[in-house]
Amino acid sequence: MPILVKIKNISGNPLPHYQTPESAGVDLTASIEAPIILKPMQRALIATGLFLELPSGYEAQIRPRSGLALKHGITVLNSPGTIDADYRGEIKILLINFGSQDFEVNSGDRIAQMIICNHETATWVAVSELAESVRGTGGYGSTGV
Secondary structure (H helix, E strand, O other): OOOOOEEEEEEOOOOOOOOHHHHHHEEOOOOOOOOEEEEOEEEEEEEEEEEEOOOOOOOEEEEOOOOHHHOOOOOOOOEEEEEEOOOOOEEEEEEEEEEOOOOOEOOOOOEEEEEEEEOOOOOOOOOOOOOOOOOOOOOOOOOOO
């Protein structure tokens, strides 16, 4: 069942919307005064003109758009980015160009996607030892290729 999320839009672009009935995320668009050229390996913080009021217990995750990543090497650097329920500032997207050519971002371009997720908070219990497990302390690569 959909949740209600309050959104303030100063961008002049349409509100985010689901492209298909089964879409998990909505596309976010750039809201910038002039085009931004991302050179290879350059990053930039791109404004969206959107502000959210998420219900308590929810977060918004910012993720790359697969088409931009495949075709141009453009991705969200801190992916997934998290927008907490108590954040009221503008949503900005940290894009990076991992491609080999300059990439131009224009106002209205779809630059990332946003997914609304519920989450749990933890109560931390300090202990001196943890229970044993089959895996134990095996970390990176410990379960094979």
